[in-house]
Amino acid sequence: MSDDSIALQLQVQEALLQKQALTIKGSGSKNFFGGLIKNNLTPLSVIKHCGVVNYEPKELVITARAGTSLAAIQSLLAEQGQMLAFEPPAFSEQATLGGTIACGLSGPRRPYAGSARDFVLGSKIINGQAEILHFGGEVMKNVAGYDVSRLMVGALGTLGLILEVSLKVLPLPEQEISLTLEYPVNEAIEQMNKWSATPLPISAACYDGANLYIRLSGAAAAVSAGSKRIGGDIIADGKAFWYSVRELRHGFFNSDKFLWRLSLPSDTPYIELPGKQFIDWGGALRWYIANTDDNQDLFSIITRHGGQVSLFRASADNTAKNNYLRHNDAFHPLSTALLDLHKQLKHAFDPQGIFNPGRLYREL
């Protein structure tokens, strides 16, 4: 529990004076995510800036410093029967709140409960002029000023250092049941969408190539009525299953090849690609492991379906990934007009370009 914000502010001031770009560091659990971290950057560690600043279960809000461990926050919430409803993947016991928000990743509950940014109510940041600024707050509704707090989510620290975040939290569901049914792929995609269009209390839906998995969450009576309507077999350890999906520890992800993340409209039929796919988010997220290193067509195919491609990680061989990232961005290419807007935004927050250069796009 310590407030390290003044020391962090001094380090940013120093970096501005020295014209020395910084790489923001939490626990390092998501170093693999995004563009290459350049060698010539000065590390700026947020790990000492930690602790829960305010948590009142009745307000449905928690405010914590960026270096606070995600696990600590989750266990504190669980003691009060609450949770982070976007079900963030951690990828490590040490993962921090700041990194979670900066990466903006959400887990299986995302299509039904909302994404990381949906739960952000406020933030305290240090911008590229070493100013400590506060946006949003701890209340549910707040439309005063531009929504800078949500802009920070997924910006990978390129717009500023996140010092503190306020998040909306939700009650843990009274009960959860996970079901599995066998389906061919296109029927599975259609079925996930159809169920999602009914008032069933669905909180996750994925497909592993042979079986469809559905999680129901809510009042006990509602979950049991819903599971009768869906049918299939109950998974004995649903918690472990969804953990493996969220943390990418499911058997599917055991591979040395590139792991691509395809974001698509949920009702997109199965797209034939040379490799295997795991479908999450009720059809809207497709993990893809290619058989081949030639991914030339991938971008155009996915774009044609209204989707976006990002290179998520490469399990074993970092050399190949580093080679790729020297010539490409990890994330889907932006249109010229949008990239231009990104550059302007970057400039508005970080005029000297000292925060995490290249981490989101090589031009930023």
Added chain:
Amino acid sequence: MGILMNRAELSIALKQFLPDSAVISEQEALHPYECDGLPAYKKMPLVAVLPQTIEQLQQVVQLCHQQAVPVVARGAATGLSGGALPLEKGLLLGLSRFNKILNINPLARTARVQPGVRNLAISEAAAKYGLYYAPDPSSQIACTIGGNVAENSGGVHCLKYGLTVHNVLELKVINPQGELLTIGSAALDSAGYDILALMNGSEGMLGIVVEILVKLLPCPERAQVLLAAFDDVEKAADSVGEIIAAGIIPAGLEMMDALAIQAAEDFVHAGYPRDANAILLCEVDGTNEEVSEHSKKIYDLLLSCGATEVRTARDEAERLRFWQGRKSAFPAVGRMSPDYYCMDGTVPRKKLAQVLTRISQLSQYYQLPVANVFHAGDGNLHPLILYDANQPGELKRAEDFGAEILELSVQVGGTITGEHGVGHEKIHQMCVQFSEPELEQFRALKLAFDPHSLLNLGKAIPQPRSCSEYKLIGSCSHNTSGHQHRGHG
């Protein structure tokens, strides 16, 4: 860029690519465009245009960009903060002719709509698929989805289902240079910065929204509403936290105080207990089983929190009647007084009782009655200050009273606006909520989108130096203009 165009020159230039009927420049015909839902503030625009295609819109914006003519966009003008107040030297861009629902995809649960489509029309069109659009501002019969995006509108159901920002997937936006951008996508993730989040609630200052893809939700199987009466406002306010603590997120949780109850009863005979000092309306929705379980829990809880009476709507007709009282509360209060001024601060739920007590003290101090009707579940207050603009000094007292309420909201950890926006109205209170470096960051962000400051300039974010000038006057709570505030949302 040339010298600013005058009215005649601008009309002629616009008629090069717009039909004559889409260009309004006669004084008489411009009157309806002078103000929005806050008619206290009025300004005559140079010209108003009503284009019908995206190409025409782009041409309008490109012309304004070339000629440095500022642009204010307008939907149905139901906004309550003067966000669509025209600029005297500016163009008013009416989007009312963009009123088509382009597509509904029942499988993907999305609707693609034009910005001039009314909020309620989306749910009506989606109903046949068992789907609806969740955010439901009180003005939903009239307000447009484009305006909802600009204000990040909420409504009665947003505690459970979120604000506009949570229910919009993609926007097509014309930037101040007249280029068409797609922001967000039908997929759940988009690459790069979350500009979609930024556009919601940006009050028309970052771009002109010309197409919107919204998320649709399955209609709940059942909804049930409970009405609880309290002899004490504080007990009612505290029971709100207890419901949340019990692990239930109601679909709606609304509160009305004695004055609002009387007004609503006189107006629509909703069946509210007239002797109560406060009522809570608590709606739960979901599957049949869930609603039964939660209704029972909440029923017991409200009694244990000191409710003098709890009623469960016996049927759909009674449920709608309970809501009708709430939904018509603003016009009902409007019948009691020549004028009223509607505030919009949000405070942490635990401060509700404290803030309500303080508002009632201020009401005595300023000698103006106040009715409270508000979204208790998310702490969003709508105190309605009753006054008579024809009585010398009353308007000024109402404005000072309102400003104190907003500043009080900030003091207790809340915000000056939960859902109505800053617009023209609350621009000075921005100086109370934000520091100068924070405001400067907002200005830099605005310039990233709009380097020549053409879009809705002067709204939402105070101009440089205006805060210091304002603070020199001594207080943020003194407006000087002599006009009336009348909201109805």
